[in-house]
Amino acid sequence: MAYRLKINGLDRVVDVDGDIPLLWVLRDVLGLTGTKFGCGMALCGACTIHLNGTAIRSCITPIDSVGAAAITTIEAIGDIPAGREIQRAWLDLDVPQCGYCQSGQVMSASALLAGNANPSDEEIDNAMSGIFAAAEPIRESGQRSSWRRKPLPPERSGVEHAGSS
């Protein structure tokens, strides 16, 4: 069956069965391989994309449930301000190692930042806790503070420097 999708600002038509997860339509039909398969059960977060700006797990999202919602993938996240901020912060801190989980990390963090320009540590932890990552300690070491668009209070600026040095 044909589905009309709005992906990264473009209209795309795919002809697939309705119960195929969005992840595989993105990767296999449309060739957008930046979104990763990890567990297939919404456990690890590697497949995270935005649906109308909300972070969702594409591996458990059947294509027939997407409708007219706007899909944003890692390939286009740099087009939105929050996505650009996160990419910049990630590179400033040299976050990616292996990098396999990074698409999901960047998408999750971008969704958070788009709706909350200055999230608390707790909000960041909540937002990112759904991502399994071998490089988890990096997040702990200083990513959080560098996300915020506003300057940090003076007493906390040392944390940022420790993380980015």
Added chain:
Amino acid sequence: MLDRADCGNDTETSLGGGSSVSRRSVVKTIVALGGGLLLGVSVNDMGDVAAAESTSEFAPNAYVRIGRDGRVNLIVPQVEMGQGTYTSLPMLIAEELEVRLDQVSIEPAPANDRLYSNPLLGLQVTGGSTSIRGFWEPVSKAGATARAMLLEAAAATWQVHADSCRAKGGEIIHLPTGRRLSYAELADKAAELPVPENVPLKKPEEYRLIGTSAKRLDGPDKVNGRAIFGIDVQIPGMKIATVAACPILGGKLVQVNDTRARNIKHVRQVVRLENAITWARQGRGSPLSTSSGTPDRTLSSRAPTLSGNLRTHRNRRAWSQEEGAISARPWLVQPGGSRPCMKCLCSPMPPWSR
């Protein structure tokens, strides 16, 4: 590719644990498709020197190419797994070649043990902390040799002595007059020159990159989805297999009824392994089965389970260009067999997510 010239020098390379083996590196120019300067560098145990020097047997461990655009490409067998090889190896070449780190990129070598072996391991293997130990000398040598050839090419162009020229930032500068020629302009000419022997490597006190903390060169592609991982590779005619492994350690495959699986369009083969089943399908796309098309199997285990029953999950996804379906049927596995069980709940998601 044609070998043009070669040079070599002996080095003592210390391996971990204090043992030392004599190795000999050989650098040769190779006619590069599309022009530019292409150097192959080979490291061999002393016993293989004759083989290394024989043109037909010259099997470089790595290549360095300076293109007509001035880009430096390092072609190495090592793979980037998060350990930083795609940054550290470019640092080695950039150091000796006197280019900026952002002028260097890495191309992964194709799979070929004979052509692209790890100098320390003898096979095309990345591991054991051998990337820097194994490639330090040959890659540095290649960089230093290329730099010397570019210097010669510039000196010949200006008809001056090479000693009056310096390499810096991807250019050769004639110090007395300030004239400059970029590597891009010099690469073709340098490729015509004989390969100098025993070009000295920089002394540690002359290092400007080695010993510094460099930003990872693979970082940008890993935050914009462009990085290619194994799962992203597509090869014409590729078929994809899904493995259903026994969920209990030590379990054995007892029997498989693959009739239904084989009836699914595009399923090419059902393979029985000792403790697993795989089924391969043709076509672009993900491994697949339908819930009805998964081979019926019995996996037995003599191993004790942790808490009576060990529950595991398999998400068997299905897709082809013509048809597809998804199945997320978890298993409840007991010693001696398996049967479907309740669906597993997903991890708690933050409120702004779904």
